[in-house]
Amino acid sequence: MPPNVVFTSIRELGEGVRSGALSPVAxxxxxxxxxxxxxxxxxxxxxxxxxRAMAQAQRAEAEIASGHYRGPLHGIPYxxxxxxxxxxxxxxxxxxxxxxxxxxxxxxxxxxxxEAAGAILVGKLAMVELAGGMGYFQPxxxxxxxxxxxxxxxTWTGGSSSGSxxxxxxxxxxxxxxxxxxxxxxxxxxxxxxxxxxxxxxRVSRFGAMALCWTLDKLGPLCLTADDCxxxxxxxxxxxxxxxxxxxxxxxYDAEPVGRRFRLGVPTGITDDVDEHVRRHFEQALDTLSxxxxxxxxxxxxxxxxxxxxxxxxxxxxxxxEDFIDRGQAAELTAPxxxxxxxxRTAILATDYIRALRLRGRIAKAIDALFDGxxxxxxxxxxxxxxxxxxxxxxxxxxxxxxxxDVLGAIGNGVGLPAIxxxxxxxxxxxxxxxxxxxxxxxENMVLAIARTYQSLTDWHYRHPPGLTGx
Amino acid sequence: xxxQQPYLPEQGALQQLVRxxxxxxxxxxxxxxxxxxxxxxxxxxxKLRGVPLANHEEPFTSFIPYRRED
Numbered sequence: 001m002p003p004n005v006v007f008t009s010i011r012e013l014g015e016g017v018r019s020g021a022l023s024p025v026a027x028x029x030x031x032x033x034x035x036x037x038x039x040x041x042x043x044x045x046x047x048x049x050x051x052r053a054m055a056q057a058q059r060a061e062a063e064i065a066s067g068h069y070r071g072p073l074h075g076i077p078y079x080x081x082x083x084x085x086x087x088x089x090x091x092x093x094x095x096x097x098x099x100x101x102x103x104x105x106x107x108x109x110x111x112x113x114x115e116a117a118g119a120i121l122v123g124k125l126a127m128v129e130l131a132g133g134m135g136y137f138q139p140x141x142x143x144x145x146x147x148x149x150x151x152x153x154x155t156w157t158g159g160s161s162s163g164s165x166x167x168x169x170x171x172x173x174x175x176x177x178x179x180x181x182x183x184x185x186x187x188x189x190x191x192x193x194x195x196x197x198x199x200x201x202x203r204v205s206r207f208g209a210m211a212l213c214w215t216l217d218k219l220g221p222l223c224l225t226a227d228d229c230x231x232x233x234x235x236x237x238x239x240x241x242x243x244x245x246x247x248x249x250x251x252x253y254d255a256e257p258v259g260r261r262f263r264l265g266v267p268t269g270i271t272d273d274v275d276e277h278v279r280r281h282f283e284q285a286l287d288t289l290s291x292x293x294x295x296x297x298x299x300x301x302x303x304x305x306x307x308x309x310x311x312x313x314x315x316x317x318x319x320x321x322e323d324f325i326d327r328g329q330a331a332e333l334t335a336p337x338x339x340x341x342x343x344x345r346t347a348i349l350a351t352d353y354i355r356a357l358r359l360r361g362r363i364a365k366a367i368d369a370l371f372d373g374x375x376x377x378x379x380x381x382x383x384x385x386x387x388x389x390x391x392x393x394x395x396x397x398x399x400x401x402x403x404x405x406d407v408l409g410a411i412g413n414g415v416g417l418p419a420i421x422x423x424x425x426x427x428x429x430x431x432x433x434x435x436x437x438x439x440x441x442x443x444e445n446m447v448l449a450i451a452r453t454y455q456s457l458t459d460w461h462y463r464h465p466p467g468l469t470g471x
Numbered sequence: 472x473x474x475q476q477p478y479l480p481e482q483g484a485l486q487q488l489v490r491x492x493x494x495x496x497x498x499x500x501x502x503x504x505x506x507x508x509x510x511x512x513x514x515x516x517x518k519l520r521g522v523p524l525a526n527h528e529e530p531f532t533s534f535i536p537y538r539r540e541d
Contacts, residue, residue, distance in 0.1 A: 135508070215532065241540060304518035311519060314512070328496035340501035343493045344508025347485040352516045357530035359522055364531055415531075 001026065006034065006171030007464045010228040013174055014072035017064065024064070024075030028057035028120050031077040034172045035123045038468070041153065043145035044166035046082045046093055047124040053077065056120040063118070072231045074118030079173040081164050082124040083131060083210035084108040084219075094210045095127035095160070097143040098324075098332045108208025109243065110177055110219055110236045117235040125176055126163030129333050131184060133212040133317040135341025138395045143334050146392050149191055150465035151431055155389035156396065158191035160184040164222045165192035170468050175223040175232055179209060181216045182313055182413045183385075183406065186436055189222055189421040190384035193432030195451065195461065196222040197229035200441050201416025202247040204233070205240035213316040214245070215357075216309070216413050225461055226422055226451035230255060233444060247442075254445045255452070258378075262293035262450055264437075265370060265377040267300050273404045274386040281425030281433045282383045288457050293450075295381075301366045305407050308363065309414035311356035314345035364415040371440035378446050382408045384421035384434030408438055418444045420451045423460035432460070478513035479520075485509050 001022070002008065008016075016022030032050055039045035060075040085092050085104035093100045111121065126144040128136060139146035139156040147162030149155040150170035157166045161178025165188025168176050178185045180198045189196025197220045204219045211217060221232035230253035237251035266286065271279045286295055318325065325342045333339055370377050386404045390396045412419050419438035426432055435454070439447035455461050477483065486509045490502060497505060 244535065244537075304522065307515045307518040310515055325493075328493075331496060337504075340497060340504050341508065343489055343497070343505045344512050346492065347489050347509045347512050348516065352519055354530050355519050355524065357532055358524050358528045359519065361528060361531035 001030065004469050006030070007224065007469060008174070009225050010072060010076055010174050010223060010231055013076055014074070017075040018069055024057045024060040024120065025054070027075065028053050028077050028122060031122050031173055035167070038170060039123070039167070039172055042148040042150060042157070042166045042170060043142070044126050044147055044163040044170070044172065045123050046126050046144055046163070047091055049086070049090055049121050049123055052088060052090065053120050053122045056115070060118050060120065070118035071235070073114065073235050075120065076174055077120045077122040078114060079123045079125040079164060079167045079176040080111060080121060081127050081161050081176070081178045083127060083179060084111055084177060085208035086111055086121070086124065090124065092124065093143070094130055095142045095144070096129035096333060098329050100143055104208070106208060109205035109240050111208065113236045119235070122173060123167070125167050128160035128162060129335065129338060130321065131179060131181060131210065131212045132160035133181070133321070134330060134333060134335070134338035136335045136338050137397050138335065139392055141335035141338060148392060149389045150468060151193060151389065152429070154392050155431065156191065156392050158187035158385070158389065161188045161222065165189060165194060165196070168192065168194045168222045168224065170465060175221055175228060177219060177236070178222050179217060179219050180413065181213050182309060183409050185220050185222065186384050186409070186419060186421040186434070190432070190434035191389040193423045193460070193463065194222050194224060195226045195229050195420060195422045196220065197233060197420045197444070197448070198412070198418060199233060199237065199444055200247070200418045202245050203237050203251060203418070203442070203444065205243040205246040207240055207242035211320050213313045213320065215312050215316060218416070226420055226448050226455055227255060229420060230444070230448045249442060251444065253448070258446070258449045262378045262453070263376070264289065264293045264295045264450070265298040265380050266295060267380065267382065267407060268297050270382040270407070274383050275388060277388060277425070277427040278383045278386060278433045282435055285424040285435045285454070286381070289454060291457065292453055298370065300407065303359065303363060303366070305363065305410035305414060306405055308356045308359045309410040311348060311352060312360065312414070315348045315353040318342060318345045318348070360414055363411060367411055367415060367417070368440065371443070379437040379439045379450050380408060382436055384436040388427050388431035388433050408436060412438045417441055418447050420447050422451050422455060424458070425460060426463070475510070478510065478517040482510065482513040485513065
């Protein structure tokens with residue numbers, strides 16, 4: 001195995017597998033071992049899927065040896081957020097104690113597509129219970145324990161795709177699948193110093209994924225590089241008759257340079273309330289990007305973005321778990337605040353929910369106008385999160401860290417726009433921060449091109465938590 | 472300190488609705504927390520209601536009548 005193989009990109013691993021220099025069985029054995037020995041240090045793993053992984057790895061090795069190469073993910077191990085259904089008796093716990101033994105007789109579409117691509121499922125990864133939809137505000141919100149950040153285990157990974165962020169960051173898997181309803185891919189990507197892509201709503205089928213909010217839920221990859229995110233997205237995206245909300249558009253990842261300067265927009269006031277290191281790193285990132293982009297400050301239309309998106313989220317989450325809540329099963333959840341959190345949202349009236357959906361249309365058209373036309377923007381920029389990773393025992397919002405508004409998150413998730421978070425620096429305490437690039441609907445290739453270009457000009461994504469390299 | 476005025480005229484009724492529906496699942500402390508939660512929901516909804524809407528502004532969802540594909 002080449003040195004530092006656990007922090008090698010999918011693209012490089014894939015080239016090694018294709019050429020025969022790397023064995024899928026050896027890679028799988030290595031990552032299984034890391035999941036089993038290192039995963040528990042971070043509370044990152046729910047189930048190591050050893051038997052399935054070894055069978056998939058042996059099949060991959062035999063296929064490649066016989067000349068049947070499926071593509072860049074063939075023989076590459078990955079982890080799946082534990083809200084994705086997996087068959088064969090592998091539990092799908094949704095991060096929640098009441099569901100820890102839950103099993104399904106089918107695989108989620110994403111799992112099926114990754115199997116078809118030849119990828120190897122090595123583990124189901126930890127997550128915040130019920131994807132954070134019950135109102136949690138501190139990290140002890142999963143039956144697997146608070147997910148610890150590989151950069152500093154006394155800090156949190158972010159959530160709700162907490163295990164996905166930790167596992168990629170610590171080199172336990174080359175990539176992971178996470179989900180985002182409002183912040184749950186970009187947050188862990190930020191805190192864990194990895195690249196996390198939230199695709200356009202509907203780009204990836206949600207069949208077999210736990211539903212928190214049908215209107216806002218999206219599945220996407222967390223990887224070491226933006227380029228890797230594109231490779232994974234191509235494998236998992238596309239129409240699916242099992243999910244009527246899945247877009248009929250197919251997706252082909254285009255890794256070619258755009259060939260011109262990018263046009264980027266920064267909303268005014270976007271760094272007003274962020275941590276000082278987050279602000280400094282973001283400003284430095286803008287300086288770097290100015291080599292390849294025209295960057296304008298833009299004023300967003302005045303709308304209650306967060307109220308709109310959160311009303312949709314809370315109302316649908318109340319419905320998605322209505323029977324669970326009505327039976328009083330929230331009392332069995334781990335986070336004390338989750339045991340009462342879901343009740344208040346049942347106060348949202350139908351007319352208010354519909355009002356939010358109507359206002360959502362206004363956001364969609366107003367923001368799309370920023371991207372439209374020959375002088376339209378290629379992306380909106382902002383910090384991925386307003387702080388680096390917070391303490392493992394700290395509230396991450398509320399009294400301690402305040403309730404800083406997340407305008408880009410509210411807009412992007414509210415109207416289903418793609419965004420990627422990539423690392424843009426490290427605090428003096430060694431914690432990563434991230435920058436997000438948010439694009440027009442279905443413009444993942446542009447978003448990825450900007451992120452790839454930024455990563456070609458920086459080396460933040462080559463840094464890894466100390467003490468975790470090795471064979 | 473002056474008590475926060477209700478964000479919505481029906482805020483108290485909403486709190487009562489939630490209390491009546493779920494009281495059996497909640498401790499006294501949790502009831503209080505839920506009432507604060509309803510207050511936060513009311514604050515959120517007040518912001519939505521502050522934006523006038525025109526009749527032609529439809530909910531931004533699309534429904535396609537279902538027919539099983541042969």
